[in-house]
Amino acid sequence: MAKAPGLKDVAKAAGVSVATISRLLNGSLVLPDETRKRIETAIRDLGYVPNPHARRLSRGRSDMIGLVIPDIANPFFAMLVAAIEEEADKLGLAVSLNATLNRPGREMKYLGLIEHHHVDGLIFVTNHPDDGELAGLINRTGKVVIVDEDVPGAMVPKLFCDNHQGGYLAGKHLAEFGHKKVVFVGGPDEMISTTRRHAGLEQGLRERFGEEAEIKRYRGEYTVTAGRHAARRFLDEKLPATAIFASSDEIAIGLIEVLYSEGVSIPDRVSVVGFDDVGPLHLFTPPLTAVRQPVRAIGARSLSLLLQTDWQQPETLEREELLPVEIVVRSSVAPPAIEKKRRS
Amino acid sequence: MAKAPGLKDVAKAAGVSVATISRLLNGSLVLPDETRKRIETAIRDLGYVPNPHARRLSRGRSDMIGLVIPDIANPFFAMLVAAIEEEADKLGLAVSLNATLNRPGREMKYLGLIEHHHVDGLIFVTNHPDDGELAGLINRTGKVVIVDEDVPGAMVPKLFCDNHQGGYLAGKHLAEFGHKKVVFVGGPDEMISTTRRHAGLEQGLRERFGEEAEIKRYRGEYTVTAGRHAARRFLDEKLPATAIFASSDEIAIGLIEVLYSEGVSIPDRVSVVGFDDVGPLHLFTPPLTAVRQPVRAIGARSLSLLLQTDWQQPETLEREELLPVEIVVRSSVAPPAIEKKRRS
Numbered sequence: 253m254a255k256a257p258g259l260k261d262v263a264k265a266a267g268v269s270v271a272t273i274s275r276l277l278n279g280s281l282v283l284p285d286e287t288r289k290r291i292e293t294a295i296r297d298l299g300y301v302p303n304p305h306a307r308r309l310s311r312g313r314s315d316m317i318g319l320v321i322p323d324i325a326n327p328f329f330a331m332l333v334a335a336i337e338e339e340a341d342k343l344g345l346a347v348s349l350n351a352t353l354n355r356p357g358r359e360m361k362y363l364g365l366i367e368h369h370h371v372d373g374l375i376f377v378t379n380h381p382d383d384g385e386l387a388g389l390i391n392r393t394g395k396v397v398i399v400d401e402d403v404p405g406a407m408v409p410k411l412f413c414d415n416h417q418g419g420y421l422a423g424k425h426l427a428e429f430g431h432k433k434v435v436f437v438g439g440p441d442e443m444i445s446t447t448r449r450h451a452g453l454e455q456g457l458r459e460r461f462g463e464e465a466e467i468k469r470y471r472g473e474y475t476v477t478a479g480r481h482a483a484r485r486f487l488d489e490k491l492p493a494t495a496i497f498a499s500s501d502e503i504a505i506g507l508i509e510v511l512y513s514e515g516v517s518i519p520d521r522v523s524v525v526g527f528d529d530v531g532p533l534h535l536f537t538p539p540l541t542a543v544r545q546p547v548r549a550i551g552a553r554s555l556s557l558l559l560q561t562d563w564q565q566p567e568t569l570e571r572e573e574l575l576p577v578e579i580v581v582r583s584s585v586a587p588p589a590i591e592k593k594r595r596s
Numbered sequence: 597m598a599k600a601p602g603l604k605d606v607a608k609a610a611g612v613s614v615a616t617i618s619r620l621l622n623g624s625l626v627l628p629d630e631t632r633k634r635i636e637t638a639i640r641d642l643g644y645v646p647n648p649h650a651r652r653l654s655r656g657r658s659d660m661i662g663l664v665i666p667d668i669a670n671p672f673f674a675m676l677v678a679a680i681e682e683e684a685d686k687l688g689l690a691v692s693l694n695a696t697l698n699r700p701g702r703e704m705k706y707l708g709l710i711e712h713h714h715v716d717g718l719i720f721v722t723n724h725p726d727d728g729e730l731a732g733l734i735n736r737t738g739k740v741v742i743v744d745e746d747v748p749g750a751m752v753p754k755l756f757c758d759n760h761q762g763g764y765l766a767g768k769h770l771a772e773f774g775h776k777k778v779v780f781v782g783g784p785d786e787m788i789s790t791t792r793r794h795a796g797l798e799q800g801l802r803e804r805f806g807e808e809a810e811i812k813r814y815r816g817e818y819t820v821t822a823g824r825h826a827a828r829r830f831l832d833e834k835l836p837a838t839a840i841f842a843s844s845d846e847i848a849i850g851l852i853e854v855l856y857s858e859g860v861s862i863p864d865r866v867s868v869v870g871f872d873d874v875g876p877l878h879l880f881t882p883p884l885t886a887v888r889q890p891v892r893a894i895g896a897r898s899l900s901l902l903l904q905t906d907w908q909q910p911e912t913l914e915r916e917e918l919l920p921v922e923i924v925v926r927s928s929v930a931p932p933a934i935e936k937k938r939r940s
Contacts, residue, residue, distance in 0.1 A: 285729075323678065324668065324674050324677045324678045324681065324693075325674060325675055325677075325678030327671055327674065330668050330669060330671065330674035331669055333668045333669075333695075334667065334668045334669030334695075337668065337695045337697065338697070341697055346694075346702075346705070347694075347695070348692060348693075348694070349668075349692075349693040349694070349695070350690070350691075350692070350693070351677075351678075351681045351691070351693070353681065353682070353685055358690075361690075385629075505876045505879065508879055509876075509878065509879065512879075531875065531876060532849045532853075532875060532876070532880075534853065535849065535852055535853065535856075535879075535880045535881065536876075536879045536880065536881070537879065537880070537881040537882075538881075
């Protein structure tokens with residue numbers, strides 16, 4: 253079997269440097285038509301197929317990173333992908349994006365992209381509980397940065413928003429308006445996004461009201477459907493709180509939709525605080541107060557973590573980095589309805 | 597050079613069928629831990645690297661398709677990607693997603709994925725004008741389905757929403773409320789989405805008002821920023837129309853944001869109709885009337901076009917398929933302000 257033609261052979265045939273071809277192929281260079289066509293002809297004539305093992309830029313950096321996310325239909329993930337794409341583009345890196353639909357089989361497969369050297373590192377986002385299998389594979393694979401939700405037991409760099417702080421800011425804001433009884437609509441119980449936001453909310457409320465503070469926890473998923481279910485439960489239970497902390501944009505959308513259709517006015521009857529703030533919440537009726545995730549910063553930092561980590565020094569690897577969040581105050585929080593009644 | 601190990605060698609070493617490994621690798625099969633580990637060990641021991649040329653399911657179908665889109669941060673594209681992912685998953689196909697950020701260099705590169713057999717077909721979305729170079733490369737490459745916007749001169753199957761019908765439905769709806777003067781906020785002039793929606797709008801208005809109908813055309817991009825610019829121009833020109841047709845969700849968001857902040861009430865001062873309807877427009881103040889794109893249908897059909905087309909019969913290839921749109925009537929259109937004044 254003859255040796256497969258390499259980048260050097262193509263460069264020689266086209267009369268250009270290896271770096272020029274490499275940059276043309278990764279899209280970071282636009283060449284005059286005539287030069288580009290000469291290179292394309294050389295590639296075709298030689299039957300050159302880029303070899304994933306050889307796909308490296310100068311200074312030993314890879315030109316392709318992988319990005320694994322659960323679901324692109326969720327605007328938070330879509331914005332995160334866009335932020336990573338933009339940052340990667342600045343660095344001349346291509347991104348191979350893979351959606352897992354939260355299927356463990358797909359996650360395992362995409363981790364295999366590293367083992368098979370099709371990408372040189374992965375930014376990995378999952379949001380379902382792991383029985384240890386995923387963590388094991390990640391530890392064996394290496395060159396993985398875990399973003400947004402934890403995979404417990406994985407010994408790789410991890411980057412999250414400061415979920416506890418986000419919950420705390422929501423709780424403090426609600427407490428300032430006099431809300432003691434709050435319904436927390438979270439995602440799956442095992443996820444750090446849910447447990448930490450819940451703990452932060454509790455701290456924010458207890459700082460002001462101590463044992464009087466009362467949090468009811470609705471478990472669910474980060475979806476519009478789960479938001480609708482939570483609203484129906486809230487109505488079935490005859491409004492068991494004066495405020496709701498909806499822990500994602502998607503949950504807030506489903507929740508508000510049902511509250512409206514049932515004539516429950518926000519914030520007159522119930523106050524609502526959201527989380528994510530990637531959708532057009534400022535145009536809602538009323539504009540929704542929400543904790544804002546630093547999506548661009550998460551995108552940029554996850555990429556720099558992947559590129560700057562010294563993967564040869566496993567003992568330096570495990571560390572958790574938190575990016576700060578802020579609360580964007582709009583008009584969906586008012587004093588509890590019961591307070592207003594007493595005053596009038 | 598020794599022959600590289602193939603799927604058959606792995607299957608033999610692991611004591612399973614080739615089909616089992618193929619399905620495990622493409623994520624469509626979950627195996628007992630013990631079996632999976634045996635296969636993984638065999639893959640590692642043999643140093644097996646999946647060969648893109650050999651990556652085929654039974655019946656000659658590829659297991660990896662490519663999807664090229666301009667920008668994942670635009671929710672319309674994010675939803676389109678999700679629709680294609682979901683459909684691909686049902687068929688046991690993996691999707692390699694690539695964002696071009698509208699850079700021709702990146703588009704050329706991803707078309708190269710087919711030439712290099714890394715994917716077995718591409719669903720291709722672009723939204724910038726082409727000087728013929730892209731069309732030429734697409735024609736040379738084959739196995740490309742063009743979706744959402746045209747690449748003139750490309751002789752491959754094309755799938756669009758019925759843009760003309762969408763514009764017509766918006767125009768008819770506005771005309772029914774008595775609007776004769778309408779501002780059309782479009783994307784780039786050369787794009788069929790803009791020219792066809794504009795022509796449809798004109799037909800809808802002229803059917804009722806003939807030569808009295810007056811359309812002012814604002815050129816721009818399908819972005820929130822362009823929507824903001826359009827609103828400022830509309831204000832600078834002292835409200836030159838009684839209604840605005842904003843030809844994307846993103847444009848509508850930027851437009852409404854500025855109109856609000858300047859105290860221009862919708863629909864009391866100006867009526868607005870949007871296009872896309874993928875965002876939570878039903879929660880806006882007021883809920884926004886919009887033409888809805890059939891995103892799921894576009895996703896499913898673009899995949900079936902790619903899989904069902906007989907690529908060996910070039911003469912049967914070129915055809916344009918349109919998917920119907922509908923108008924979702926909410927509360928952002930009312931009779932023109934001037935009419936209301938006369939009546940009261």
